[in-house]
Amino acid sequence: MLGAREQDVGRGAQVARGLRARHYWDGEGLLMKGYRQTLALAGPAWDIYLLHAPDATWAEDALPTPVFWMHQLGEAAPGPALDPERFAAQALRLLDAD
Secondary structure, eight states, X not given: OOOOOGGGHHHHTTSSOSTTXXXXXXXXXXXXXXXXXXXXXXXXXXXXXXXXXXXXXXXTTBOOOOSEEEEOSOXXXXXXXXXHHHHHHHHHHHHHHO
């Protein structure tokens, strides 16, 4: 959305590291378009933070629904606005349950 390029992925991937973290380049914005529909957003699904169950299935024609998500899309967007502490607590709950 803000002009990122594939060569920026390495630096951005340092934000979330670990055995469970996966990073992919989506130059076509397919996830942004797909999650717009999945999350019933009025605009592009960017600046969103998603947590998926360990058994979530990713298919070419269907995105898994997150078990928890937050955003930085403004007050008019559905779903909870990003609260880093709350998001981290939810992530830890998922990791502990796995």
